[in-house]
Amino acid sequence: xxxxxxAVRIVDGDRRALARAASWIEAQTAAGRELLKAVFPQxxxxxxxxxxxxxxxxxxxxxxxxxxxxxxxxxRVGIVAADPSSPFTRGAILGDRIRMQDHHADPDVFxxxxxxxxxxxxxxxxxxxxxxxxxxxxxxxxxxxTVGVGQDEIEIARLADVTVLxxxxxxxxxxxxxxxxxxxxxxxxAVNKADLPGANRLEDEIRNMQSLASEEGRREAAPLxxxxxxxxxxxxxxxxxxxxxxxxxxxEQMRTEAWRFRxxxxxxxxxxxxxxxxxxxxxxxxxxxxIEDPYTAVDAILAGLLK
Numbered sequence: 001x002x003x004x005x006x007a008v009r010i011v012d013g014d015r016r017a018l019a020r021a022a023s024w025i026e027a028q029t030a031a032g033r034e035l036l037k038a039v040f041p042q043x044x045x046x047x048x049x050x051x052x053x054x055x056x057x058x059x060x061x062x063x064x065x066x067x068x069x070x071x072x073x074x075x076r077v078g079i080v081a082a083d084p085s086s087p088f089t090r091g092a093i094l095g096d097r098i099r100m101q102d103h104h105a106d107p108d109v110f111x112x113x114x115x116x117x118x119x120x121x122x123x124x125x126x127x128x129x130x131x132x133x134x135x136x137x138x139x140x141x142x143x144x145x146t147v148g149v150g151q152d153e154i155e156i157a158r159l160a161d162v163t164v165l166x167x168x169x170x171x172x173x174x175x176x177x178x179x180x181x182x183x184x185x186x187x188x189x190a191v192n193k194a195d196l197p198g199a200n201r202l203e204d205e206i207r208n209m210q211s212l213a214s215e216e217g218r219r220e221a222a223p224l225x226x227x228x229x230x231x232x233x234x235x236x237x238x239x240x241x242x243x244x245x246x247x248x249x250x251x252e253q254m255r256t257e258a259w260r261f262r263x264x265x266x267x268x269x270x271x272x273x274x275x276x277x278x279x280x281x282x283x284x285x286x287x288x289x290x291i292e293d294p295y296t297a298v299d300a301i302l303a304g305l306l307k
Contacts, residue, residue, distance in 0.1 A: 003031050007038035010137050015107065018137050022112050025129045028269075036129055039136035044255075046078070046135035047246055050160030052146040052185075057166040058192040061229040063143050067103060069235045070141050076108040078134030080127055081145040110134060128159050128262050157185035158261045161254050162246050164188045164238075165222075167206070169198030186222045187245050190238055194226035274305055 001009075001020065009017035024032035049066075051059050060081070067077045103109040112130060131142045146156050157163045165186035189206055191199055203224060210221040223241045227234035283301065286292040 003034035004038055006031075006035055007136075010035075010039060010133070011042055013138065015110070018110060018133070021133055022130055025126050025133060026112075026114055028126060032126075032129070036132060039133065042136040043132045044135065044251075046131070046139055046142045047243075048131055048135075048142050048144060048159065048161045049242060050144045050146070050156035050163040051166060052156045052163060053166030053190075055147075057168045058229045059145050059166050062164075062166055062190065062192060062227065062235075063145050064102065065227075065229050065232050065235045066143060066239060067109060068232070069239055071103075071106065071108065075140035076138060077103075077110075078131070078137070078139035078142040079109070079111045079145070080130050080134070080142065081111070081113045082127065082147050110137070110139065128258060131159070155261075159258050161249065161251060162187045162242050164190050164242065166190045166192050167202060168193045169196045169202045188222055188238070188242055189224040191224060191226045192229050194234070195228050195231075199226060271305060275301060279304075 001017065003024075006017045006021050006024075010021055021032065021035050024035060026032075051063055051066075053059050063079060063081070067079065070077050103111065114127065114130065127144060131144060134142045144156065144160055163185055165188070167189065168191070191202055191206075193199075203226070206224060207221075223245065225234055225238045225241055227238055229235070279301070283292065283297040287294050287297055
């Protein structure tokens with residue numbers, strides 16, 4: 001099956017073609033790039049919703065419940081779940097497929113787990129491209145779940161139209177540890193497991209943080225909703241506020257930022273691929289021997305690539 005044939009089948013709703021194309025894109029193949037070129041005019045309709053938060057916050061359960069709620073409205077859902085990779089095999093456990101078995105027979109739900117393969121930021125390298133593929137395939141929502149995040153894993157905010165930060169009571173100092181970075185990316189806060197002791201305290205901490213940010217002249221405080229994802233409680237209200245935030249934002253501006261960031265990544269990858277390993281090793285040895293400084297080496301490498 002050629003890329004052009006796959007593009008036609010995907011737009012027509014062929015799930016087998018979609019699954020094969022997703023593998024092309026994840027593997028960063030030439031066929032995947034040709035496919036994306038073909039389907040790109042069909043993109044721009046789906047809502048990209050990022051679901052992020054620390055390990056154990058219940059992100060996968062929340063994604064599962066949001067999917068049920070969206071499907072009850074008759075809309076189609078694509079799910080892209082990033083799983084942490086083995087440092088040895090570079091493969092992923094793919095646990096999200098196990099946790100979302102309720103949807104495996106639903107033709108209007110497509111789930112894809114992707115290994116991060118060492119990439120920082122909580123996402124796999126081809127996440128945006130796979131989200132575009134699902135968009136072209138006619139999915140109304142694309143839910144993008146990150147691996148458990150730390151302070152520097154905020155790439156989801158550059159990619160998603162709306163970013164939901166999931167937190168749970170009882171984290172204690174963990175909230176303090178992540179809030180300097182991740183807390184600022186939230187467009188919506190979801191306090192999950194809100195039936196547990198400490199929910200009030202967690203909400204107070206978030207509100208206090210937001211009030212300080214407001215005093216410093218930062219953006220408007222993100223709305224907060226309490227949910228109990230395991231019981232399906234508060235999901236309707238959370239989805240409503242997500243859609244409200246989405247409606248207020250400029251999609252063109254959001255996508256421009258996402259593509260500016262992704263274009264830089266693509267350029268870096270292409271430049272790295274174009275550089276022979278032997279040349280890189282030669283410069284590294286020269287730098288280690290103090291024959292050459294790293295800045296002169298980079299100038300020489302760039303000059304050679306631009307030729």
